[in-house]
Amino acid sequence: MSTATLEAPAKSPMSTSVSETPARTRATNRTIKVSIKRQASPESKAATETFEIPYRPNMNITSLLGEIALNPTTVTGVDTTPISYDANCLEEICGSCAMLINGKAMMACSALVDKLMGPNGDGAITLAPLSKFPVVRDLAVDRSVLFENLKKVKAWVPIDGTYDLGPAPRQFPQVQEQRYPLSNCISCTICMEVCPQFNEATGFVGAATIAQAKLFNMDPAGAVLKPDRLRALAGDGGVQECSFSQNCVQACPKQLPLTEAISDMGRDVFVQQVKDFFTR
Amino acid sequence: MAAATTPRIIVVGGGLAGLSAVIKIAEAGGKVDLFSIVPVKRSHSVCAQGGINAAKNLKGEGDDVLKHFDDTVYGGDFLANQTPVKQMTAQGPAIIDLLDRMGVPFNRTPEGLLDFRRFGGTLYHRTAFAGATAGQQLLYALDEQVRRYESEGKVTKYEGWEFMSAVLGSKGEARGICAMNLRSMETQTFPCDAVIICTGGNGAIFGKSTNSVVCTGSAQSALYQQGAYYANGEFIQVHPTAIPGEDKLRLMSESARGEGGRVWVPRDKLDKRAAASIPEGDRWYFLEERYPKYGNLVPRDIATREIFKVVYEDEMGIDGQPMVYLDVSHLSPERQNKLEGILEIYEKFVGDDPRKVPMKIFPGVHYTMGGLWVDFEQQTNIPGVFAAGEADYSIHGANRLGANSLLSCIYGGFVAGPNAMAYAKALPAQEGDGGHAAELARQKQKNQALLNNKGTQNPFKIWRELGETMTKHATIVRYNPGLDEADAKIVELLDRYRDVNLSDKSQWANTSFAFTRQLYNMLEMARLMVKGARLRDESRGAHYKPDFPNREDKEFLKTTKASFVDGAPKITFEEVDTSFIAPRPRVYTSS
Numbered sequence: 001m002s003t004a005t006l007e008a009p010a011k012s013p014m015s016t017s018v019s020e021t022p023a024r025t026r027a028t029n030r031t032i033k034v035s036i037k038r039q040a041s042p043e044s045k046a047a048t049e050t051f052e053i054p055y056r057p058n059m060n061i062t063s064l065l066g067e068i069a070l071n072p073t074t075v076t077g078v079d080t081t082p083i084s085y086d087a088n089c090l091e092e093i094c095g096s097c098a099m100l101i102n103g104k105a106m107m108a109c110s111a112l113v114d115k116l117m118g119p120n121g122d123g124a125i126t127l128a129p130l131s132k133f134p135v136v137r138d139l140a141v142d143r144s145v146l147f148e149n150l151k152k153v154k155a156w157v158p159i160d161g162t163y164d165l166g167p168a169p170r171q172f173p174q175v176q177e178q179r180y181p182l183s184n185c186i187s188c189t190i191c192m193e194v195c196p197q198f199n200e201a202t203g204f205v206g207a208a209t210i211a212q213a214k215l216f217n218m219d220p221a222g223a224v225l226k227p228d229r230l231r232a233l234a235g236d237g238g239v240q241e242c243s244f245s246q247n248c249v250q251a252c253p254k255q256l257p258l259t260e261a262i263s264d265m266g267r268d269v270f271v272q273q274v275k276d277f278f279t280r
Numbered sequence: 281m282a283a284a285t286t287p288r289i290i291v292v293g294g295g296l297a298g299l300s301a302v303i304k305i306a307e308a309g310g311k312v313d314l315f316s317i318v319p320v321k322r323s324h325s326v327c328a329q330g331g332i333n334a335a336k337n338l339k340g341e342g343d344d345v346l347k348h349f350d351d352t353v354y355g356g357d358f359l360a361n362q363t364p365v366k367q368m369t370a371q372g373p374a375i376i377d378l379l380d381r382m383g384v385p386f387n388r389t390p391e392g393l394l395d396f397r398r399f400g401g402t403l404y405h406r407t408a409f410a411g412a413t414a415g416q417q418l419l420y421a422l423d424e425q426v427r428r429y430e431s432e433g434k435v436t437k438y439e440g441w442e443f444m445s446a447v448l449g450s451k452g453e454a455r456g457i458c459a460m461n462l463r464s465m466e467t468q469t470f471p472c473d474a475v476i477i478c479t480g481g482n483g484a485i486f487g488k489s490t491n492s493v494v495c496t497g498s499a500q501s502a503l504y505q506q507g508a509y510y511a512n513g514e515f516i517q518v519h520p521t522a523i524p525g526e527d528k529l530r531l532m533s534e535s536a537r538g539e540g541g542r543v544w545v546p547r548d549k550l551d552k553r554a555a556a557s558i559p560e561g562d563r564w565y566f567l568e569e570r571y572p573k574y575g576n577l578v579p580r581d582i583a584t585r586e587i588f589k590v591v592y593e594d595e596m597g598i599d600g601q602p603m604v605y606l607d608v609s610h611l612s613p614e615r616q617n618k619l620e621g622i623l624e625i626y627e628k629f630v631g632d633d634p635r636k637v638p639m640k641i642f643p644g645v646h647y648t649m650g651g652l653w654v655d656f657e658q659q660t661n662i663p664g665v666f667a668a669g670e671a672d673y674s675i676h677g678a679n680r681l682g683a684n685s686l687l688s689c690i691y692g693g694f695v696a697g698p699n700a701m702a703y704a705k706a707l708p709a710q711e712g713d714g715g716h717a718a719e720l721a722r723q724k725q726k727n728q729a730l731l732n733n734k735g736t737q738n739p740f741k742i743w744r745e746l747g748e749t750m751t752k753h754a755t756i757v758r759y760n761p762g763l764d765e766a767d768a769k770i771v772e773l774l775d776r777y778r779d780v781n782l783s784d785k786s787q788w789a790n791t792s793f794a795f796t797r798q799l800y801n802m803l804e805m806a807r808l809m810v811k812g813a814r815l816r817d818e819s820r821g822a823h824y825k826p827d828f829p830n831r832e833d834k835e836f837l838k839t840t841k842a843s844f845v846d847g848a849p850k851i852t853f854e855e856v857d858t859s860f861i862a863p864r865p866r867v868y869t870s871s
């Protein structure tokens with residue numbers, strides 16, 4: 001929260017509290033120690049660098065990384081490069097900034113330093129890239145697999161066209177209330193990172209994709225592709241790979257009802273398989 | 281590029297505007313290459329909270345599209361050209377229906393119809409919403425349609441590519457773009473018959489704002505430096521209610537007030553009681569008192585100035601700090617539920633539960649009304665370069681009404697897409713290589729110069745100083761001496777930029793390199809904004825000069841057009857289209 005003192009209004013319009021780093025003026029001698037697993041390119045070897053940054057209240061991990069960019073020098077005084085990482089919205093809605101923070105998959109922009117430094121406020125923080133996706137550089141990873149999976153389950157409503165066809169069918173609030181939470185998925189891939197089944201051996205699509213398939217099956221017009229979606233989720237890598245560890249639902253930053261979605265879709269996939277068996 | 285084959289269109293930017301354009305082109309049989317810095321699903325549009333306007337009149341209030349038209353023009357203090365505004369508001373209801381058909385989980389009434397909430401600058405329930413995450417839901421719906429076209433081979437995505445400049449042919453017409461791969465750092469040109477720029481806002485010029493990190497305005501500035509007009513750059517919306525923060529100003533949407541949220545400060549500035557325990561009679565609801573008809577839902581420029589005055593002139597900020605209360609704690613749980621998305625943001629980042637205690641907020645830079653100059657077909661003055669969304673200037677005049685941006689993005693994309701197709705079909709074959717080799721060489725030379733620079737200036741520090749100067753002199757209240765100071769400062773920063781030093785010279789996923797290239801463009805754009813503000817000696821919408829407190833229609837009912845001449849902004853003025861509604865005084869106080 002801003003802490004700047006009141007400014008004289010004359011000729012100095014907007015409070016500099018909005019542009020400056022107000023808490024700077026209150027900075028104590030406390031520092032934040034942060035160790036970051038770095039890797040210059042997909043092929044190069046990883047190494048850890050440690051930084052010490054002056055403590056300010058209310059920092060998040062992304063502002064910590066911004067602070068390093070201003071002065072990229074390690075704790076031993078070695079000049080280095082700013083850290084590469086993905087971030088855009090800084091308010092946990094774009095899904096860009098997932099990483100391992102103190103070993104846990106979290107969104108960096110909503111991870112507050114004060115909460116991460118332990119009860120005494122002196123604990124060190126560690127940052128590392130997500131472990132199940134190819135590293136691009138430092139904390140940035142390639143998560144395009146999720147977008148590919150969304151294509152496989154046809155996660156869209158196949159509208160006839162964009163011309164004016166009048167209103168959509170009515171939809172009771174109860175249906176909207178079921179669909180909206182699923183539609184909140186920010187494609188952060190944390191559910192995939194924490195899933196024991198999400199690995200090359202199983203080829204599991206992961207919880208997010210299954211939840212999106214359910215979302216579109218629930219849409220009155222989207223339901224027309226329901227059989228296609230269910231077939232895409234049948235067999236190897238599909239919904240059957242889930243081992244119900246429940247890690248996903250606990251880690252999801254947007255609290256999607258993932259286990260419910262997986263079990264609903266598991267049932268629907270089974271029904272579809274039976275149907276397909278008898279109509280073939 | 282031969283026009284006889286399928287037209288090839290490049291769309292730069294995958295927010296609501298860009299995706300809307302892509303969908304129209306793919307639907308009409310064109311081929312699209314879609315470029316975006318971030319995966320399009322992570323574009324800034326995802327942040328929009330409150331909703332999207334359209335006069336569907338589902339609440340028995342007698343709302344209609346002409347009232348929406350009038351509210352928009354009046355809210356924009358008559359600076360917007362009226363023809364496109366009229367078309368946009370007329371298409372509003374059909375656009376909402378389309379989004380509904382695409383599966384956007386809009387909130388519903390018990391009968392299953394779309395629900396609407398109130399927003400600023402209107403007396404009607406005109407804003408369709410999906411909880412408090414409307415932008416996310418709309419962006420996803422369009423993203424899904426584009427994914428469908430992608431899987432059908434009609435759209436090719438270039439995510440993680442940054443637009444650097446347009447490739448211009450022998451007659452100055454668009455023949456392609458030059459872009460940089462943000463992983464391999466390769467710079468390359470791509471051919472096309474027309475390009476649509478949908479690169480969003482430019483909040484980063486102010487350091488901290490409610491915008492996302494990539495909203496630098498860099499692409500618009502690059503085009504301005506290549507000869508495009510940039511219009512009304514001085515009109516920057518400062519949103520009244522944002523959470524002051526370390527790294528960014530997190531918005532508390534106008535929907536909080538639309539659902540009944542109230543803005544107040546303690547009547548006694550020495551009142552030290554906890555907000556929740558201050559009785560009704562000891563609270564000063566200054567907006568409701570001064571604007572009995574619109575109350576907390578006056579347009580943003582007005583609410584922002586009032587909060588600013590309460591804090592700096594009346595010295596009534598909470599605890600003497602630049603903050604006032606935004607209170608939703610008295611609302612019913614059902615209403616609070618509709619605001620869940622934003623209340624969660626407050627709880628997460630501040631730590632207090634806004635369902636129980638009033639939020640502490642202050643204005644923050646939010647939106648640019650100005651942008652690339654376009655004609656009514658969304659084409660810039662560079663033939664074949666179109667623009668739409670927050671990146672163009674066309675709809676919002678001197679002040680944007682809440683929930684009108686999402687509509688203008690979709691409208692703009694829907695107009696730009698088909699027009700770019702028509703243009704491309706009629707385009708004669710290019711001469712020579714269409715300017716590709718020359719543009720590639722120019723960009724590569726800029727890259728080399730930056731990498732070889734042995735200076736001492738840290739780009740992030742230059743950026744911080746730019747943000748401080750712009751926030752101080754070019755936001756809520758503007759004075760000519762301050763604007764002169766800002767211009768001198770930017771010139772100094774441009775000078776220091778020549779001495780910039782990259783601590784990272786590697787050629788793989790080098791984010792500071794890309795940022796440093798953007799920074800130059802931010803500096804050039806900041807100059808044109810300040811110059812436009814300096815010359816406009818009046819007050820209109822978001823542009824407020826205490827030394828010139830009145831709107832001066834005779835001299836300034838004009839669009840500001842900046843062009844880049846001899847390395848500096850040159851300002852000319854253009855008549856505004858007022859063919860439907862005669863300008864009248866803008867007064868929200870009367871009851």
Ligand SMILES: Cc1cc2nc3c(=O)[nH]c(=O)nc-3n(C[C@H](O)[C@H](O)[C@H](O)COP(=O)(O)OP(=O)(O)OC[C@H]3O[C@@H](n4cnc5c(N)ncnc54)[C@H](O)[C@@H]3O)c2cc1C
Pocket residue numbers: 292293294295296297298315316317318319320323324325326327328329330331332333414415441442443444478479480481490491492494495498499531533646647668669670671682683684685686687689
């Ligand atoms: C917090 C917040 C809440 C808001 N709430 C509302 C609301 O409730 N209602 C409303 O109507 N409006 C709202 N707005 C405004 C609205 O969200 C934006 O104006 C709108 O989303 C802009 O959309 P756009 O398509 O123009 O650009 P954006 O969504 O910003 O997309 C820009 C795109 O361009 C790309 N890009 C940028 N530069 C380059 C480059 N050089 N090369 C390649 N690609 C590039 C980006 O990657 C991105 O894909 C809100 C704004 C904010 C900040």
Ligand code: SF4
Pocket residue numbers: 184185186187188189190191192207208211251252253254255256258
């Ligand atoms: S379901 Fe949750 S954890 Fe998985 S991608 Fe979506 S938001 Fe992230």
Ligand code: FES
Pocket residue numbers: 086087088089090091092093094095096097098107108109110
């Ligand atoms: S930066 Fe968008 S989710 Fe963290």
